Amino acid sequence: MSGADHGRHVVVIGAGPAGLAAAVAARGRGARVTLLDASDELGGQYWRHLPASRPAARERILHHGWDAFTALRARLAADEGCEIVTGAQVWAIERPADGADGAADAPAAVVHALVGQVDGSRREPLSLRPDALVLATGAHDRTLPFPGWDLPGVFTAGAAQALAKGERVAIGDRVVVAGAGPFLLPVAVSLVQAGARVVGIHEAARVPALARGWLRRPAGLARAPHKAAELAGYVSVLARERIGYSTGSAVVAAHGVDRVEAVTVQRLDASWAPIPGTERRIPVDAVCVGHGFTPRLELPIAAGCRIGADRFVEVDAAQGAGPRGVFAAGEITGIGGVDQALAEGEVAGHCAAGGSPADAAVAPAVRRRTVAHDVAGRIEAAHGIRPGWTGWLRDDTLACRCEEVPVGRIRATARAARSTDLRSMKLATRAGLGICQGRVCGRTVEELLAGEAPSAGCAHVGSASASAAPAGPGSDRRPIASPVRLGELAAAYDLRDAGPPSLAAAAPGVDDPPGDPAPVPVPVPRTAPPTTPAPPRTTDRKDLP
Numbered sequence: 393m394s395g396a397d398h399g400r401h402v403v404v405i406g407a408g409p410a411g412l413a414a415a416v417a418a419r420g421r422g423a424r425v426t427l428l429d430a431s432d433e434l435g436g437q438y439w440r441h442l443p444a445s446r447p448a449a450r451e452r453i454l455h456h457g458w459d460a461f462t463a464l465r466a467r468l469a470a471d472e473g474c475e476i477v478t479g480a481q482v483w484a485i486e487r488p489a490d491g492a493d494g495a496a497d498a499p500a501a502v503v504h505a506l507v508g509q510v511d512g513s514r515r516e517p518l519s520l521r522p523d524a525l526v527l528a529t530g531a532h533d534r535t536l537p538f539p540g541w542d543l544p545g546v547f548t549a550g551a552a553q554a555l556a557k558g559e560r561v562a563i564g565d566r567v568v569v570a571g572a573g574p575f576l577l578p579v580a581v582s583l584v585q586a587g588a589r590v591v592g593i594h595e596a597a598r599v600p601a602l603a604r605g606w607l608r609r610p611a612g613l614a615r616a617p618h619k620a621a622e623l624a625g626y627v628s629v630l631a632r633e634r635i636g637y638s639t640g641s642a643v644v645a646a647h648g649v650d651r652v653e654a655v656t657v658q659r660l661d662a663s664w665a666p667i668p669g670t671e672r673r674i675p676v677d678a679v680c681v682g683h684g685f686t687p688r689l690e691l692p693i694a695a696g697c698r699i700g701a702d703r704f705v706e707v708d709a710a711q712g713a714g715p716r717g718v719f720a721a722g723e724i725t726g727i728g729g730v731d732q733a734l735a736e737g738e739v740a741g742h743c744a745a746g747g748s749p750a751d752a753a754v755a756p757a758v759r760r761r762t763v764a765h766d767v768a769g770r771i772e773a774a775h776g777i778r779p780g781w782t783g784w785l786r787d788d789t790l791a792c793r794c795e796e797v798p799v800g801r802i803r804a805t806a807r808a809a810r811s812t813d814l815r816s817m818k819l820a821t822r823a824g825l826g827i828c829q830g831r832v833c834g835r836t837v838e839e840l841l842a843g844e845a846p847s848a849g850c851a852h853v854g855s856a857s858a859s860a861a862p863a864g865p866g867s868d869r870r871p872i873a874s875p876v877r878l879g880e881l882a883a884a885y886d887l888r889d890a891g892p893p894s895l896a897a898a899a900p901g902v903d904d905p906p907g908d909p910a911p912v913p914v915p916v917p918r919t920a921p922p923t924t925p926a927p928p929r930t931t932d933r934k935d936l937p
Contacts, residue, residue, distance in 0.1 A: 402744045403428065403503055403520050405482055405691060406528035408436020409457075409730050410722030412464040413737030414526045414744070415474055420753070421745035424473055426520060428480040428505060434465055436530055437550065438730055440558045457730060480505045480518065483876040485525070485694040487715065500525045500717025501695055506880055515880055524717045524744035527692050527705070528737060531685035531723035535571070536781050537799075537836055539789045540646030540655075541681070549579045549682025555586070562588035564678025568655055570594040570643040571682040573775040577626040579680060580635060590635045591674060594657055596664055596683070597775050598640035605774025612770075615763045616731075642666070643681060644784035652679055658784070665780030683777055686835070687724040694873040709749045711740035719744045728768030735761035782843055791840065792833040794826020802837060806844035817841055827875075 400423040404415045407429035415427045429436075439461045468474045486502035499521035508515035533548035535541070547555075547563050549571060555561045556579075567588045569580045572595060580590050595602075606613075613620070630637060638657075644666055645656040659670035687704055697713040697720060698706040705713050705720040713720040721736035738757040739749055749758055787800025805820050814837065817823060823837045824830030830837070 400424065400523045400745055401426070401520075402524045402526060402741070403522035404526040404528060404741070405429075405503070406436065406530055406722070407431070407434040407476075407478075408528060408530050408722065408733065409438055409461075410530075410733035410737035410740070411436070411526070411528035412461070412468070413734045414528060414719075414721055414741030416464055416467050417738045417741030417754070417757075418524075418526070418745040419468070419471055419474055419741075421742060421747050422473075423524075423745035424475075426475045426477060426522070427468065428477050428482060428503075430479065430481050432478050434468075434476070434478070435461055437554065438733075440554055460734070477505075477507060477518070479509060480507045481515075481874060481876070482691060483874050484872055485691055487696050499523065500715070506876060514883065522717075524719065525695065526711075526719045526721060526737075526740050526744050527695060527697070527713065527724065528720070528722045528733070528740075529688040529691050529724055531687045531727065532831070533682050534684050534686045534835065535681050535832075536683045536777070537789055537791060537833075538642075538644055538646065538784055539786050540648070540652065542790050542793050543646050543648050543652045544650065545648070545652035545677060546646055546679045546681065549575055549680055552678075552680040553579045553582045556582035556588075560586055562586040562678075563680060564588060564676065566591050566676045567678045567680055568592055568594065568643060568657070568674060568676045569680045570596075570641075570655075570657070571684075572596045572777065573682065573684050573771060574623075575682060575684075577623070577630075579682070581626055581629045583680065584629060584633055584635075588678075590633065591676060592636045592638060592657075593630070594641040594643060595637065595639045595775075596642045596660055596777075596781070598660070598662055601662070602639065602774045605770050605772070608770070608773065609766075612766050616767055619767065642781075642784070643679060644671075646679055647673075652676065655679055661780065662778070663780030664778035665783040684775065685723060685727050686831070687727075689724065690873040692720060692724055694871075707736075710743035711736055711749075712743070717744070726765070726768050727771065728764045731760060732764030732768060735764055779839070779843070782840065791836050792821075792823040792826060794828055794833070795822040795824075797821050797823040797833075799840065802840045803844050806841050814838055814841065 402415075402418040402423045403426045404411050404418070405428050407415075407427055411427065411429070412434065415425050418425050439458065468476060482503060482505045484504040486504065488498045488501070500523060501521075503520045503522065503525065505518045505520075506515040507518050533550040535548050540546070545564065549569070552563045552567075555563060562583055565588060567583055567590050569576050569583070569590055569592070576593055576595060580593050583590050597605075640660050641657055642660055642664070643655045644658045646652045647654045647656070654673050654675045657672050657674060658666040661667055689699065689703070689705070692705045692713065693699065695713070695718050696715045697718060700706045704726050705724045707713050707720050707725050711719045711721050711725070719740040721740040722733040725736060726732070735757045739754050739761060742751065742754045742757075743749060747754065785799045787798060787803070789799045791797055791799045791802050801821050802817065802823060805817060814824075814834075817837060818825060818830070824834055
């Protein structure tokens with residue numbers, strides 16, 4: 393890598409496209425880099441690997457931009473200035489103590505992780521105090537609930553593609569793909585390649601919305617010709633396989649006893665409300681549904697990042713996310729695909745290492761970022777979720793699958809004014825108290841509450857977009873950002889003399905007015921564990937071709 397060692401230490405969380413690009417860029421300016429990822433493999437969800445038993449040559453066939461991934465991976469693997477730590481679950485980010493945020497020698501944050509197999513009996517603690525922190529935690533699927541969505545055989549689009557790309561396993565023999573957004577196309581193609589018969593793709597957006605989104609400022613599309621080529625590739629597969637593509641159509645119910653056996657699809661109006669009399673039943677043995685993505689905000693919130701009304705991390709031209717030394721890149725700043733992630737990651741890594749977005753070294757990345765943001769705006773305008781979708785819900789449809797809370801209970805509680813905000817709704821109905829902690833159901837509960845009680849305290853409802861992030865039950869700022877075993881904490885940290893943690897300064901949640909986030913205390917002693925232990929699961933560079 394070029395550039396002398398500037399003495400800065402940059403920690404990058406997430407080894408998907410944005411994180412890899414950030415790590416390479418930071419090393420390009422000479423910073424020492426530690427790259428953390430919860431998976432055992434680099435690449436994230438986008439560059440998900442085949443099992444070791446599969447031919448490596450097929451990776452290039454199954455993944456777009458595989459050469460870009462292997463180039464990034466090779467640069468990091470050959471560089472002793474980048475420490476790669478896989479199997480690292482970051483469970484807390486501790487911000488500097490009050491008054492230390494502007495101190496020259498204060499770390500940007502204290503990153504706490506447990507490293508090892510998630511299902512193992514013992515993982516090793518790792519704490520880092522970097523000069524700069526880059527968050528590239530990605531996103532997960534958003535699925536709008538419908539009657540029967542809790543039946544076996546109903547999969548999110550991301551899960552279906554993960555099985556198809558990562559294991560070469562099709563979720564069923566006869567599969568219907570439904571939802572909103574361009575992601576439905578590569579998912580359908582992956583299913584075909586895995587051996588499934590896709591009986592149809594149902595895009596909820598209608599043609600006028602698609603035209604307004606994608607054809608506005610047509611000259612702008614000329615700056616992304618590779619997107620047209622990618623679309624042509626998907627269309628050719630659909631044509632060859634004779635897979636129908638319906639717009640203004642959605643799966644509004646799944647039917648079956650022990651598993652899904654059929655679905656009902658129905659035409660939608662411009663607001664996505666189902667049109668009576670247009671129902672059609674289709675026999676299937678699997679359903680693949682996706683309505684965009686939700687950014688993973690647990691760690692950005694813990695780090696004190698600015699979260700906008702649209703539920704994305706707000707960043708400046710340097711990808712700075714608010715607190716000193718904290719940067720964000722990729723899907724957590726907006727859903728724009730791999731091009732946006734790579735460009736933002738490069739800018740974030742460069743600036744985290746002490747550079748500026750005005751530097752000539754990142755000028756091409758800044759230009760690519762501008763183009764990617766234009767594409768992201770078109771996706772939102774064309775495929776953004778409309779409020780009429782709640783019309784296909786029944787009172788017995790589960791809104792929160794973890795706690796089995798039906799839609800009817802949410803609506804009744806809102807109408808009775810027993811719950812006027814998301815916190816009280818959680819306490820009144822238990823929605824959001826399950827294992828997902830509102831990450832799946834939070835946005836749904838919020839929109840149901842807003843629909844039944846428009847004057848309720850949902851100050852941050854914002855746009856009901858396909859890319860909006862969860863609120864309420866899943867967005868509260870917490871000292872512990874991800875689930876961790878208490879036994880592991882007790883074994884990893886000597887808490888005997890630490891005394892009880894002080895949580896009095898806990899920061900406000902989503903119901904509070906927007907403003908600068910308050911520090912979030914973490915219930916571990918600041919003196920333990922050691923600052924820079926050797927990462928116990930550092931990837932052997934010989935294993936990275």
